[in-house]
Amino acid sequence: MAKITMREAISQALMEEMDRDPAVFIMGEEVGVWGGTYAVTKGFFDKYGAKRVKDTPIAENAIIGGAIGAAMVGQRPVAELMTINFGFSAMDYIVNQAPKLHYMFGGQFKVPLVIRAVGGGGRQLGATHSQTPDAVFAHFPGLKVVSPGTPEDAKGLLKSAIRSDDPVLFLEHATMYQVRGEVPEGEYTIPIGKSKVQRVGKDVTIVTYCKGLELSMKAAEELSKEGIEVEVVDLRTLRPLDMEPVLESFKKTNRAVVVEEGWKSYGVGSEIVSRIYEEAFDYVDAPIIRVAQKEVPLPYNRTLEQAALPQVADIVAAVKEVLK
Amino acid sequence: MKKEQQIDLYYQMVLIRRVEERGAELYQAGKIGGFMHLYIGQEAVSTGLIAAREPRDRVITAYRDHGVALNCGISANEVMAELLGKATGMSKGKGGSMHMADTSKNMWGGHAIVGGHLPIASGFAIGDQYAGNDNITICMFGDGATNIGYFHEALNIAKTWGLRVLWVCENNQYGMGTSVDRASAVTEIRQKAEGYGMKNGQVDGMDVLKVYDAAKEALEFVRTNSQPYLLEIDTYRFRGHSMGDPERYRKAEEVKKWQENDPIGIFNKYLLDKKIATRKTLDDIEAQVEEEVIKAVEFAEASPEPAPEELYTDIFAD
Numbered sequence: 001m002a003k004i005t006m007r008e009a010i011s012q013a014l015m016e017e018m019d020r021d022p023a024v025f026i027m028g029e030e031v032g033v034w035g036g037t038y039a040v041t042k043g044f045f046d047k048y049g050a051k052r053v054k055d056t057p058i059a060e061n062a063i064i065g066g067a068i069g070a071a072m073v074g075q076r077p078v079a080e081l082m083t084i085n086f087g088f089s090a091m092d093y094i095v096n097q098a099p100k101l102h103y104m105f106g107g108q109f110k111v112p113l114v115i116r117a118v119g120g121g122g123r124q125l126g127a128t129h130s131q132t133p134d135a136v137f138a139h140f141p142g143l144k145v146v147s148p149g150t151p152e153d154a155k156g157l158l159k160s161a162i163r164s165d166d167p168v169l170f171l172e173h174a175t176m177y178q179v180r181g182e183v184p185e186g187e188y189t190i191p192i193g194k195s196k197v198q199r200v201g202k203d204v205t206i207v208t209y210c211k212g213l214e215l216s217m218k219a220a221e222e223l224s225k226e227g228i229e230v231e232v233v234d235l236r237t238l239r240p241l242d243m244e245p246v247l248e249s250f251k252k253t254n255r256a257v258v259v260e261e262g263w264k265s266y267g268v269g270s271e272i273v274s275r276i277y278e279e280a281f282d283y284v285d286a287p288i289i290r291v292a293q294k295e296v297p298l299p300y301n302r303t304l305e306q307a308a309l310p311q312v313a314d315i316v317a318a319v320k321e322v323l324k
Numbered sequence: 325m326k327k328e329q330q331i332d333l334y335y336q337m338v339l340i341r342r343v344e345e346r347g348a349e350l351y352q353a354g355k356i357g358g359f360m361h362l363y364i365g366q367e368a369v370s371t372g373l374i375a376a377r378e379p380r381d382r383v384i385t386a387y388r389d390h391g392v393a394l395n396c397g398i399s400a401n402e403v404m405a406e407l408l409g410k411a412t413g414m415s416k417g418k419g420g421s422m423h424m425a426d427t428s429k430n431m432w433g434g435h436a437i438v439g440g441h442l443p444i445a446s447g448f449a450i451g452d453q454y455a456g457n458d459n460i461t462i463c464m465f466g467d468g469a470t471n472i473g474y475f476h477e478a479l480n481i482a483k484t485w486g487l488r489v490l491w492v493c494e495n496n497q498y499g500m501g502t503s504v505d506r507a508s509a510v511t512e513i514r515q516k517a518e519g520y521g522m523k524n525g526q527v528d529g530m531d532v533l534k535v536y537d538a539a540k541e542a543l544e545f546v547r548t549n550s551q552p553y554l555l556e557i558d559t560y561r562f563r564g565h566s567m568g569d570p571e572r573y574r575k576a577e578e579v580k581k582w583q584e585n586d587p588i589g590i591f592n593k594y595l596l597d598k599k600i601a602t603r604k605t606l607d608d609i610e611a612q613v614e615e616e617v618i619k620a621v622e623f624a625e626a627s628p629e630p631a632p633e634e635l636y637t638d639i640f641a642d
């Protein structure tokens with residue numbers, strides 16, 4: 001096992017897949033000469049050249065629409081949105097075209113496309129540049145939505161995404177590129193659509209993913225010092241959603257907290273809680289609590305921004321609350 | 325142009341430069357966060373342009389907005405306070421560097437989605453056309469923004485509906501690390517207006533008086549003909565795209581060559597050569613600006629943080 005950063009994990013996955021399959025190429029803003037706004041594709045331009053690492057104009061519709069087209073005729077583009085916030089400029093392609101093309105034409109078209117995008121708050125970028133709108137994208141059947149929380153998962157899931165014949169939105173978090181973790185040596189993939197228990201415990205189930213995982217693992221450590229053992233289930237994929245490990249854990253603990261960085265209303269947590277109530281109502285010992293972002297556009301001011309984002313302390317408090 | 329006004333333009337350009345130099349230091353010191361895009365090198369563009377407007381003309385721009393804010397008459401105090409995220413900033417510390425606006429000065433904001441504010445600028449003109457006034461909307465944007473659909477949709481409707489918009493492309497040669505020729509089908513941005521049958525022009529953006537004259541003429545055209553106009557202003561940013569840009573995409577010699585064309589240096593020499601100002605006058609302006617910027621930083625640092633309740637204000641207007 002080697003210990004690498006999230007950035008290295010994503011970078012390695014891209015390189016391995018580009019080396020494996022000549023149909024894989026990258027296109028996006030500043031992915032080439034600049035080396036990627038978050039330095040994920042640093043060195044790629046020199047290694048693979050302008051044909052396989054395409055710097056695009058600032059034109060999100062041309063990027064995503066173009067990548068859809070290239071995918072439909074047999075290539076395997078990895079389109080990069082500089083941030084998911086700019087994905088709104090290409091919303092029609094992401095939610096209204098890519099996810100529909102296979103179904104609507106009776107399975108004739110394939111769209112083996114990956115859209116990589118970074119999201120998340122905490123960097124004082126202001127309301128239009130700090131969002132975690134994962135739930136919005138997860139709403140649409142036909143689009144796979146993946147959002148890993150560890151380097152191991154990021155690498156394995158991105159490789160699966162590139163090999164998938166469906167459009168996959170791969171969501172990274174702007175404050176997690178330096179997160180380190182063990183990854184297996186050599187070639188491996190991790191299947192899309194499988195949740196995973198990242199920490200075993202008996203008292204409360206925390207259901208989360210991506211940035212929420214980082215926060216939840218910290219909360220788990222703090223709670224452990226007080227004798228509370230939480231089980232952390234990482235969704236890893238938002239669509240298709242794998243509830244099995246969640247329900248299994250909940251049937252053991254009978255109490256749950258759901259943690260996400262996005263807004264609470266109509267969010268990922270809303271979905272998870274409903275499913276637990278629908279499928280495991282008899283096991284419920286306490287109302288389930290959602291920890292999420294305050295219902296405000298994120299402000300620039302650092303103190304206000306942090307007040308709006310979910311914190312480790314909020315998770316600790318929520319776990320204690322469901323144990324009351 | 326009157327002597328006093330020329331000297332005032334000089335003052336405005338020096339003010340932008342010093343506010344931003346101080347801002348960059350405060351950013352390095354960790355007192356400013358987020359994205360901050362400096363206007364250094366481009367001061368003559370907004371200074372000449374905004375000097376040519378009537379007070380009733382609206383201005384809207386992208387995230388590289390500190391200079392535009394100052395030119396529109398927003399104080400250095402407020403600019404600095406917003407950069408520091410303080411309650412006394414014009415956006416109450418909620419917007420930051422990229423989101424400066426003051427409607428009382430007809431400055432309708434810095435906007436951070438590339439090209440996103442162009443259809444909104446058309447919308448201002450739709451509103452003004454509907455109201456039956458002859459206000460002009462001055463919409464500023466970068467070269468990179470002309471490659472996104474928003475630009476084309478906005479220009480098309482402006483021409484078709486006879487909207488009073490002065491489109492101003494600040495061609496600083498790059499959109500982040502991508503040079504114009506690597507991203508745009510035509511490198512003369514003004515040519516894009518031709519496709520929409522729109523009158524257009526081009527001017528050297530390192531010379532504030534040339535910018536002023538070109539803007540005056542363009543505004544006159546827009547007002548009298550009720551037609552949009554696209555003005556391309558050629559310029560260069562002396563600093564990185566935003567703070568922390570490694571600048572791997574351009575050579576130091578290229579930057580140096582442009583820096584020899586410093587708009588402030590050019591204007592300084594012009595004012596002296598033409599005997600419009602004495603060296604003492606210009607030195608006094610430097611000293612005055614220095615003082616103003618020190619005071620602005622003091623004001624911003626002494627200003628309160630927004631109250632915690634501010635998190636929940638301004639979500640809805642009702």
Ligand SMILES: Cc1ncc(C[n+]2csc(CCOP(=O)(O)OP(=O)(O)O)c2C)c(N)n1
Pocket residue numbers: 029058060082086089388436437438439465466467468469470496498499500565
């Ligand atoms: C829709 C959208 N895509 C991408 C970005 C990221 N981005 C911010 S500034 C910028 C470059 C813009 O270049 P240009 O329009 O030439 O303006 P300049 O920065 O040179 O003033 C990019 C790609 C964004 N803010 N919005």
Ligand SMILES: [Mg+2]
Pocket residue numbers: 466467468494495496497498499500
């Ligand atoms: Mg530019």
